Amino acid sequence: MLRRSMIVKDLARVSRLRGLMSIPQPRHYSQPSKAVNQQINLQHYENLNQSTSSFQAKYDNIQDYGSYKHNVFTHRLPESTASQSPPLVALHSRLNLSSQYSLSTLSQALNLNKFDDGLANNYGLNILGKNLLSYYVSEYLLVKYPRLPMPIHNVAVDSLMGSKALYQIGKIWGIEVDKSSKLDKYLSQESEFLKYGKLRYLTEERLDNNEAESGVYELSSEEITNLKSNNNTASSSSFISDEVEAYGSAVRAIIGGLYTHQGEEITKQFIQDHILSRKLLLENMFEFSQPTRELVRLCDKLNFQDPIDIRLIAETGRLSSHAIYVVGVFCGVEKLGEGVGSSMNEAKTRAVVNALMSYYLYSPIDNEGNEVKVPSDKDYKYLDGIVGLGDVAI
Amino acid sequence: MPVKAIARTSISRNGVGAFVSPCYKISVNYCNWGGSSTGLRELLNAGKIDKIAQEKSNIIFEVIKRTGHPSLKFHYNNDVVQDINIANLKAHEIVNKLDEYSQRSGNDLFKFNHRVLSINDSVRGVWSPLHTPKTHRHKI
Numbered sequence: 360m361l362r363r364s365m366i367v368k369d370l371a372r373v374s375r376l377r378g379l380m381s382i383p384q385p386r387h388y389s390q391p392s393k394a395v396n397q398q399i400n401l402q403h404y405e406n407l408n409q410s411t412s413s414f415q416a417k418y419d420n421i422q423d424y425g426s427y428k429h430n431v432f433t434h435r436l437p438e439s440t441a442s443q444s445p446p447l448v449a450l451h452s453r454l455n456l457s458s459q460y461s462l463s464t465l466s467q468a469l470n471l472n473k474f475d476d477g478l479a480n481n482y483g484l485n486i487l488g489k490n491l492l493s494y495y496v497s498e499y500l501l502v503k504y505p506r507l508p509m510p511i512h513n514v515a516v517d518s519l520m521g522s523k524a525l526y527q528i529g530k531i532w533g534i535e536v537d538k539s540s541k542l543d544k545y546l547s548q549e550s551e552f553l554k555y556g557k558l559r560y561l562t563e564e565r566l567d568n569n570e571a572e573s574g575v576y577e578l579s580s581e582e583i584t585n586l587k588s589n590n591n592t593a594s595s596s597s598f599i600s601d602e603v604e605a606y607g608s609a610v611r612a613i614i615g616g617l618y619t620h621q622g623e624e625i626t627k628q629f630i631q632d633h634i635l636s637r638k639l640l641l642e643n644m645f646e647f648s649q650p651t652r653e654l655v656r657l658c659d660k661l662n663f664q665d666p667i668d669i670r671l672i673a674e675t676g677r678l679s680s681h682a683i684y685v686v687g688v689f690c691g692v693e694k695l696g697e698g699v700g701s702s703m704n705e706a707k708t709r710a711v712v713n714a715l716m717s718y719y720l721y722s723p724i725d726n727e728g729n730e731v732k733v734p735s736d737k738d739y740k741y742l743d744g745i746v747g748l749g750d751v752a753i
Numbered sequence: 754m755p756v757k758a759i760a761r762t763s764i765s766r767n768g769v770g771a772f773v774s775p776c777y778k779i780s781v782n783y784c785n786w787g788g789s790s791t792g793l794r795e796l797l798n799a800g801k802i803d804k805i806a807q808e809k810s811n812i813i814f815e816v817i818k819r820t821g822h823p824s825l826k827f828h829y830n831n832d833v834v835q836d837i838n839i840a841n842l843k844a845h846e847i848v849n850k851l852d853e854y855s856q857r858s859g860n861d862l863f864k865f866n867h868r869v870l871s872i873n874d875s876v877r878g879v880w881s882p883l884h885t886p887k888t889h890r891h892k893i
Contacts, residue, residue, distance in 0.1 A: 445813045445814070445815075446813050448810070449777065449778075449810065449811055449812060449813045452810040452811045453773055453774065453777065453811040454771075454773070455771065508755065508756045510756060510757065510758040511756060511758045513758065514758035514759070514760050514761070517760060518760065518761055518762055518763045519763050521762070523762045524762050524763055527762065527765060528765070530830055530831075530832075531765060531767070531773055531775075531830050532773060532830075533773075533777030533778070533813075533830050535778075597760070629771075631770060632770030632771035633770060633771050635770070636766055636769040636770025636771070637763035637764060637765050637766060638763055638764040638765075638766055638872060638873075639763050640761045640763065640764070643759065643761055644758050644759050644760075644761055645756055645758070645759070646756065646757040646758065646759050647755075647756060647757075648755075648757065649755075653755050653756070656755075672883075673883040673884070673887075673890075674883075675883065683883065685881075685883050685884075699881075699883075719756075750755060750756075751755055752755060
């Protein structure tokens with residue numbers, strides 16, 4: 360009897376919560392007189408007086424700004440509560456974080472919801488992590504590949520720390536999304552601690568509209584605008600879903616949290632271990648439109664005296680159906696590149712592209728043959744060849 | 754524009770920098786009544802599962818009471834879930850299963866009969882018959 364009454368009470372609470380969540384959206388009326396329009400808007404805002412706006416501002420009168428009061432108080436999760444969340448403790452251990460990194464910060468890094476339960480979200484940590492990441496990633500790329508053209512450099516940065524890469528990293532770390540609504544949690548008697556170790560980005564409203572079929576879900580308004588803008592400009596493959604964005608944000612926030620708890624050295628090591636250790640597919644990122652012309656311009660810029668010439672090095676089976684030609688690009692006596700193709704033209708293009716790639720993908724080494732140190736390393740020395748000469752224009 | 758860029762996502766190399774174990778969650782399903790769960794119940798009563806969970810602190814353990822044969826569900830980070838039936842297994846056999854599957858990658862096992870498996874280019878390059886002096890070249 361007691362149990363049933365508890366359920367009834369709580370269902371009432373849940374339905375009340377749902378009532379709060381289903382805020383009527385401001386409607387756009389087809390321009391009646393201005394006064395009427397204003398009146399409607401006023402009415403709408405007066406509805407918000409029941410502390411339903413996202414800032415939960417309260418006021419006696421909408422035009423009396425002095426009476427505005429914000430009553431959102433965010434707090435951090437107590438460490439004792441955080442330590443009872445199995446996914447959180449496991450994540451802490453999976454990432455080999457030291458005990459200085461508090462579990463409550465880790466839980467905060469996984470919370471993207473603005474005003475959920477009054478818990479602090481990862482907004483600040485995310486920005487901190489993003490800046491740290493872009494510093495270390497671009498430093499690494501600029502020093503390791505000083506001659507990379509600007510568009511390739513940008514794509515390479517994205518390939519290491521773009522949302523898609525960070526999504527994969529978040530998945531590898533075993534971060535799960537909290538996909539059950541408050542009602543589901545109550546009905547399945549799920550422990551409240553579980554959610555503190557999960558990625559929380561779905562609002563209660565979206566959680567209620569559960570997936571009818573796995574893999575099919577309703578896009579949020581941001582996703583729809585993102586999709587539309589993508590359709591207008593580039594291919595839709597660059598569409599990034601909310602989930603991917605949320606994972607990226609969580610990973611960045613975890614890195615930001617590491618910086619706040621353990622400082623720069625440890626964060627740098629962490630970024631090297633988890634992000635810079637990934638394989639960059641630089642060779643597959645180039646798309647040349649006029650490679651021969653570009654090579655000629657490049658040699659001009661580098662003040663090569665001799666003209667570029669393309670010579671046949673070897674060939675076989677010219678009269679057969681499977682001819683092979685080996686072609687080299689030369690500048691005087693120096694061979695710049697070499698290519699193999701089944702026609703002279705193909706071999707020539709491959710040779711030119713090969714010459715361009717070997718210039719662009721140059722990576723300097725120091726006297727002992729080791730990789731060059733980056734400026735944030737301890738005894739960094741400036742070496743020639745670390746600063747690129749800039750791109751060529753055709 | 755001289756060069757256009759093609760977006761490619763980098764490929765993870767687990768273990769090159771940091772190693773993160775691919776198995777992140779294990780659900781232990783047991784039945785409180787059936788005879789096939791005897792071994793698992795023994796482990797649970799002796800607190801052995803607790804001990805294993807403490808040793809494997811990077812894996813979430815979830816113990817679920819459910820009627821039917823007992824099973825172990827291993828969740829891997831490539832979205833694979835492996836359900837292992839442990840009906841009628843003895844306690845030490847279950848521990849072996851836990852050890853074995855928690856160290857797997859989640860990929861299917863396959864017969865590997867090549868010399869090298871790598872995503873890197875060959876360091877030495879590929880031998881070419883056309884790069885020998887003309888006098889030594891093979892003629893058709």
